[in-house]
Amino acid sequence: MYRYDEVDRRVVAERVEQFRGQTQRFLAGQLSEDEFRPLRLMNGLYVQRHAPMLRVAIPYGHLRSGQLRTLADIARRYDRGYAHFTTRQNIQFNWPALETVPDILAELAEVEMHAIQTSGNCVRNTTTDAFAGVAADELADPRPWCEIVRQWSTLHPEFAYLPRKFKIAVSGSAEDRAATWVHDIGLQLRKNDAGETGFRVLVGGGLGRTPIIGEEVCAFLPARHLLTYLDAVLRVYNRFGRRDNKYKARIKILVKALTVEGFAAKVDEEWRHLKDGAGTLADADVAHYASFFVDPAYDTLEPNPADFVRAQAESPAFARWVGRNTRPHKAPGYRSVTLSLKKTGVPPGDISAAQMDAAASWADRFGYGELRVSHEQNLILPDVREADLFELWQLAREAGFATPNIGLLTDIVCCPGGDFCALANAKSIPVAEAIQRRFEDADYLHDLGEIECNISGCINACGHHHIGHIGVLGVDKNGEEWYQITLGGSQGNEASLGKVIGPSFAQERVAEVFGRILDVYVRDRLAGERFIETVRRVGITPFKEAAYA
Amino acid sequence: MHNLVKEGVPVEDAWQLVREGEGELPAGDLILPLARFLAGERAPQGRTAVWFAPDDDPLAAAADVLALPLLAVDFPAFTDGRGYSIGRLLRERRAFAGELRAVGDVQRDQLHFLHQVGFDSFAIRADLSAADAAGALADFSAGCQTSWRRRQGRGLHV
Numbered sequence: 218m219y220r221y222d223e224v225d226r227r228v229v230a231e232r233v234e235q236f237r238g239q240t241q242r243f244l245a246g247q248l249s250e251d252e253f254r255p256l257r258l259m260n261g262l263y264v265q266r267h268a269p270m271l272r273v274a275i276p277y278g279h280l281r282s283g284q285l286r287t288l289a290d291i292a293r294r295y296d297r298g299y300a301h302f303t304t305r306q307n308i309q310f311n312w313p314a315l316e317t318v319p320d321i322l323a324e325l326a327e328v329e330m331h332a333i334q335t336s337g338n339c340v341r342n343t344t345t346d347a348f349a350g351v352a353a354d355e356l357a358d359p360r361p362w363c364e365i366v367r368q369w370s371t372l373h374p375e376f377a378y379l380p381r382k383f384k385i386a387v388s389g390s391a392e393d394r395a396a397t398w399v400h401d402i403g404l405q406l407r408k409n410d411a412g413e414t415g416f417r418v419l420v421g422g423g424l425g426r427t428p429i430i431g432e433e434v435c436a437f438l439p440a441r442h443l444l445t446y447l448d449a450v451l452r453v454y455n456r457f458g459r460r461d462n463k464y465k466a467r468i469k470i471l472v473k474a475l476t477v478e479g480f481a482a483k484v485d486e487e488w489r490h491l492k493d494g495a496g497t498l499a500d501a502d503v504a505h506y507a508s509f510f511v512d513p514a515y516d517t518l519e520p521n522p523a524d525f526v527r528a529q530a531e532s533p534a535f536a537r538w539v540g541r542n543t544r545p546h547k548a549p550g551y552r553s554v555t556l557s558l559k560k561t562g563v564p565p566g567d568i569s570a571a572q573m574d575a576a577a578s579w580a581d582r583f584g585y586g587e588l589r590v591s592h593e594q595n596l597i598l599p600d601v602r603e604a605d606l607f608e609l610w611q612l613a614r615e616a617g618f619a620t621p622n623i624g625l626l627t628d629i630v631c632c633p634g635g636d637f638c639a640l641a642n643a644k645s646i647p648v649a650e651a652i653q654r655r656f657e658d659a660d661y662l663h664d665l666g667e668i669e670c671n672i673s674g675c676i677n678a679c680g681h682h683h684i685g686h687i688g689v690l691g692v693d694k695n696g697e698e699w700y701q702i703t704l705g706g707s708q709g710n711e712a713s714l715g716k717v718i719g720p721s722f723a724q725e726r727v728a729e730v731f732g733r734i735l736d737v738y739v740r741d742r743l744a745g746e747r748f749i750e751t752v753r754r755v756g757i758t759p760f761k762e763a764a765y766a
Numbered sequence: 767m768h769n770l771v772k773e774g775v776p777v778e779d780a781w782q783l784v785r786e787g788e789g790e791l792p793a794g795d796l797i798l799p800l801a802r803f804l805a806g807e808r809a810p811q812g813r814t815a816v817w818f819a820p821d822d823d824p825l826a827a828a829a830d831v832l833a834l835p836l837l838a839v840d841f842p843a844f845t846d847g848r849g850y851s852i853g854r855l856l857r858e859r860r861a862f863a864g865e866l867r868a869v870g871d872v873q874r875d876q877l878h879f880l881h882q883v884g885f886d887s888f889a890i891r892a893d894l895s896a897a898d899a900a901g902a903l904a905d906f907s908a909g910c911q912t913s914w915r916r917r918q919g920r921g922l923h924v
Binding site: 223224225227228231232234235239252255256338368369370371372373374375376377378379380444452455456460490494495496 | 844845846847848850851852854858859873875878879880881882883902905906907908909910911912913917
C-alpha cells in the first residue's frame with residue numbers, strides 16, 4: 218500500500234489546519250452559511266437531517282488495519298459507534314459535532330487519511346476494482362495509477378471550483394469491476410501491440426438525474442501522458458461546462474452538447490500544448506508508485522488443501538459461504554474474502570466499531586494487514602489462505618459478518634436515503650430490509666443466483682439504481698414516498714441502464730413486486746441463465762405484466 | 767480599489783476597476799472591460815489595463831493585450847472556477863509576464879489556488895480584511911501536482 222512521504226504529510230496536515238480556521242471563522246460568524254458550504258463540502262462535511270455527516274476518503278478503497286482501527290475509534294469517541302461504507306469506497310460518520318470535525322481530521326491525518334474532496338464540485342475520490350492486485354483476471358495493476366491520480370487531483374489549484382462534481386474510476390482487469398462506463402472519466406488499462414501500457418479513456422458517463430453510458434474519447438493513451446491528458450479534459454470541462462443550471466452541469470451534458478467527436482477535438486487541441494510538458498510521467502516516477510503495490514511474500518501453497526475440502530463437505534453452511542463470499546486469487550492456495558455488510562436488519566454498508574476492530578485483527582492475523590472496501594459496500598480481506606478460511610468463517614459468523622449473500626439479491630447496494638440524507642425524497646433502508654426479509658430463505662435466494670439490486674432514495678442515484686439488474690428509485694408523490702422499479706441495468710463490460718417498468722409502487726408493495734418479478738424469472742429462465750441474461754433475452758414486458766397484474 | 771494583496775501583503779492600489787461597459791472614463795490608471803479595450807478605448811489620463819470575464823477567451827488575446835502591464839480576471843462568484851483556467855492559460859500558453867490580478871468575489875480561501883495558477887495580486891472583496899486574506903498564502907507549503915508556480919510536479923522528483 219502507498220505510504221505518505223513528507224509532502225503528503227505536510228499537505229494533509231496543512232489542510233487540517235486550513236479547515237480548522239474555516240470552521241472557526243464560520244462559528245465566529247465571519248463566514249456565512251453560503252460561503253462556508255462549498256468549503257466544508259470540499260472537506261466532506263454535509264449538514265444532514267439530524268446532524269452533520271463527515272465523509273472520509275478511502276483512496277481507491279484501500280485500508281490498512283491500523284487505519285480501520287482509527288476509524289473504529291473515531292466512531293466510538295465522536296459518533297455513535299458505527300459508520301457507513303458508501304458506493305464510492307468511502308466511509309461516512311453520521312453524527313459528529315461540527316466543532317469536533319477538525320479534531321477528527323487531525324486524528325485521521327496521523328494514520329495518513331483525510332476527507333479532502335469527498336464532496337463538492339471538485340475531483341472526488343478515485344475508485345477502482347476492490348480486487349485490484351489480487352484478481353485472477355488482472356491485466357495490469359490499477360493501484361499505482363489510482364495513487365498518481367489521487368496526488369494529481371488533491372488540491373489541484375485549477376480545478377477546485379468545477380461546474381459540478383467529477384468522478385474518476387480506473388479498471389485494470391478483463392472484467393470491469395470499477396463501473397468505468399458510468400463515471401465522468403473511466404480509465405481502462407490496456408497494453409498496445411508494442412506491449413506499452415496505456416489507457417482507453419471514456420468520458421461523460423454518469424448516473425444521477427440524466428443517466429448516460431460514457432463514450433470513448435481516446436482509444437489508447439500512453440500511460441506517461443495520463444496527467445497532461447487529464448489536465449486537458451478537466452480544463453475543457455472547467456471552461457465550457459454549463460454553470461447556469463446545476464442539473465446540466467456535469468461533463469456528460471457538455472459531451473452530449475459537443476458530441477464526443479467535438480469534445481475530443483477540443484481536448485486534443487488543449488492537450489497539444491500540455492503533452493510532453495512538466496506533468497509528463499517519467500518511467501522512474503511510475504516505477505516509484507508501482508513499488509508501493511508489490512505482492513506480499515505469498516507462501517507457495519497447494520490449492521484446495523485437504524482440511525479445507527473436508528470442512529466444506531462436512532459443513533454445507535461453510536461451503537455455501539466459501540462459494541459466495543470468497544473469490545479466486547492469483548496466488549494458488551489463497552482466496553479473497555468478502556465480509557458481508559448486508560445482514561438482514563442492518564442498513565446496507567453499515568459497520569459497527571466492534572466489527573471494524575474485528576476485521577482489522579483478521580487482516581493482521583490471516584492476511585498482510587490490508588483490507589479493501591468495495592463499491593458494493595462490503596469489506597474485503599484480499600489475501601487469506603484457504604487453510605484459514607474455516608476459522609475465519611467461524612469468527613466472521615460470530616461478528617455478524619458472514620451472511621453468505623455476496624452477489625445475490627440480498628447483497629443490496631443502498632444509499633442512506635431519507636432516514637439520514639437531506640437530499641432524499643424517500644427512505645431506502647426500510648425498503649432494503651423488506652426485500653431482505655422476503656428473500657431470507659437461503660435455498661430460494663441461492664437458486665435465484667446472481668442478482669444485483671440497487672436502491673436510491675432520490676434521483677441523485679447514490680445507490681446506483683440505474684445499473685442494478687433490479688433498480689429501485691424513491692420518488693416523492695404529493696408528499697408520499699413511492700418507488701419506481703427499473704430492470705436490466707448492469708455495471709461491468711456490458712454496462713447498461715435499467716428501464717422503468719411502469720408507475721411507481723407504495724413502499725409496502727415493493728418486496729411483493731420483487732416476488733412477482735422473480736417468479737417470472739424462475740418461470741422463463743433457460744438452464745444456467747442469470748436473471749440479467751433472462752431480462753436481456755425476453756425484455757421487460759413479461760415482468761411488467763406480472764408486476765401490474 | 768483599496769483592499770489589494772500584492773507580493774503577499776496588503777498594499778495601496780493605484781488601479782481603478784471599470785465595471786461599466788460604456789460611459790465616460792475617469793482619470794487615473796484604469797482596468798477596462800476587455801471589450802472596451804478591443805473597441806479602442808484607453809484610459810484618458812493614466813495607464814490602461816483590461817479585465818477578462820469568465821467567458822472571455824484568453825487564447826484570442828492579441829499582442830497589444832498581452833503587452834499591458836496588468837491583466838485582471840473577474841470572479842463573479844467565488845464558486846465560479848473558470849478564471850483559474852484563464853489565469854493559467856495567460857501565464858502558460860500566452861506567456862503573460864505582467865501583473866495578473868483576481869477581482870470580484872475574491873476571498874481568503876481562494877488565494878492559495880489563485881497564486882498557484884499564476885495570479886500575483888488579489889483584490890479582496892471590499893467587506894473582507896486584506897490582511898487576513900493575505901495570511902492564506904501561507905496555508906500550504908507544498909503541493910502534489912504541477913502548476914504554474916510548481917513547474918515540476920510530484921511525479922518528476924521522486
